[in-house]
Amino acid sequence: AVGWHRPTKLVIDTQAIKENVWNEVKRMPQGTELFAVVKANGYGHGAVQTAKAAIQGGATGFCVAILDEAIELREAGITEPILILSVVDVSYIELLLKYDLSVTVASQEWLEQAIEQLNGIKTQTSLKIHIKVDTGMGRIGFTTPTAVKQIVELVKTTQMLLWEGLFTHFSTADEKDDSYFKKQTNRFQDVLSALSELPKYVHVSNSATALWHPDNVGNMIRFGIAMYGLNPSGTALPEVYPLKPALSLVSNLIQVKELSAGEGIGYGNTYTTAENQWIGTIPIGYADGWLRHLQGFSVLVDGERCEIVGRICMDQCMIRLPKEVAVGTQVTLIGHDHGETITMQMVADKLKTIHYEVACTFSDRMPREYK
Ligand SMILES: Cc1ncc(COP(=O)(O)O)c(CNc2conc2O)c1O
Numbered sequence: 001a002v003g004w005h006r007p008t009k010l011v012i013d014t015q016a017i018k019e020n021v022w023n024e025v026k027r028m029p030q031g032t033e034l035f036a037v038v039k040a041n042g043y044g045h046g047a048v049q050t051a052k053a054a055i056q057g058g059a060t061g062f063c064v065a066i067l068d069e070a071i072e073l074r075e076a077g078i079t080e081p082i083l084i085l086s087v088v089d090v091s092y093i094e095l096l097l098k099y100d101l102s103v104t105v106a107s108q109e110w111l112e113q114a115i116e117q118l119n120g121i122k123t124q125t126s127l128k129i130h131i132k133v134d135t136g137m138g139r140i141g142f143t144t145p146t147a148v149k150q151i152v153e154l155v156k157t158t159q160m161l162l163w164e165g166l167f168t169h170f171s172t173a174d175e176k177d178d179s180y181f182k183k184q185t186n187r188f189q190d191v192l193s194a195l196s197e198l199p200k201y202v203h204v205s206n207s208a209t210a211l212w213h214p215d216n217v218g219n220m221i222r223f224g225i226a227m228y229g230l231n232p233s234g235t236a237l238p239e240v241y242p243l244k245p246a247l248s249l250v251s252n253l254i255q256v257k258e259l260s261a262g263e264g265i266g267y268g269n270t271y272t273t274a275e276n277q278w279i280g281t282i283p284i285g286y287a288d289g290w291l292r293h294l295q296g297f298s299v300l301v302d303g304e305r306c307e308i309v310g311r312i313c314m315d316q317c318m319i320r321l322p323k324e325v326a327v328g329t330q331v332t333l334i335g336h337d338h339g340e341t342i343t344m345q346m347v348a349d350k351l352k353t354i355h356y357e358v359a360c361t362f363s364d365r366m367p368r369e370y371k
Helices: 014-025 039-043 047-057 069-075 090-098 108-120 145-155 179-194 206-212 345-351 353-359
Strands: 008-010 033-037 061-064 081-085 102-105 129-133 163-166 203-206 218-225 247-252 255-259 277-282 298-301 304-309 317-321 330-337 338-342 368-371
Touching: 014 033, 014 218, 014 345, 033 047, 039 047, 039 069, 039 353, 047 061, 047 069, 061 069, 061 338, 069 081, 069 090, 090 108, 102 108, 108 129, 108 145, 108 163, 129 145, 129 179, 145 163, 145 179, 163 179, 179 203, 203 206, 277 330, 298 317, 298 338, 304 338, 345 353
Parallel strands: 008 368, 033 061, 033 218, 061 081, 081 102, 102 129, 129 163, 163 203, 203 218
Antiparallel strands: 008 247, 247 330, 255 277, 277 317, 298 304, 298 330, 304 317, 330 338
């Protein structure tokens, strides 16, 4: 058993994660490495288990968003390189050294403060840093070749820093129109041309860049969404190789009842049975990340699409059944059932968002079962 005592669970296909990684690893240019992006608890899939599956697929390192996510991986026994993609407060430098983590440098001030901190620590190990260039994402990083040159000069003044990487991030790699992508690429090239030496890792590619701009610069890919089997562009750009979705969401019916016409369902009585209907209740609600705007979306019971009727509650929701069904029958909210499929993309479309957000919104109240 997975643990928690409710039939609602996320089922993660680790073989799919391994295959998605392997499909990218085998097509990457020679000498390129793939770092699996497992931030936000592996986009909701479970960071540690995703990381282990990614290693089997050929990943040689990891990217996370915050220090705590890196520590979680280390405490789970992951020894490969880990890059923290955001800015870590300089007061935590000792933790970065203790757990052998690589950190993003996005400003001169941060690095000056970091050098001060390092001077105060009697340590033999150097702090591994990746210099972030903001070529147009508008988030964090240096914005000119001069600023990058200055920071490289500063890094070279001390043995306490190990310049391990130089990177940028694209904001439109998943779009058909590549004009802004080209602008960012040119800006990154300007930075590269201004430098007399380069670090071990030069990396620019998220999944979309790896898939649709494979000839871009760099020797490391930061592979996130595609590893989970999801198309970075949603449906805008075609898959380059089959992406195998790793996540399914299932539960069981915990109540089935027949109602005559005119009966109300759910808070606010927003749904009234128009005729004699079979109604099922599922133990999943918005506290699980199955959000209220999914009212009207359909889930699968024995391969039949059943509409969510009435408002979704915190912990439960109701569906209209085509006929009487036994209590305990499986409900597929995301995944395959009797030849039918519900995708994360469909959920994202209904919620008017992207599948990244759907995956990350699944709460810890739902156990993750790995197969
Ligand atoms: C710096 C950086 N590199 C790589 C990735 C992986 O991108 P992918 O999952 O498309 O492959 C992300 C994802 N960051 C985000 C994805 O959605 N919102 C974000 O901030 C990122 O922020």
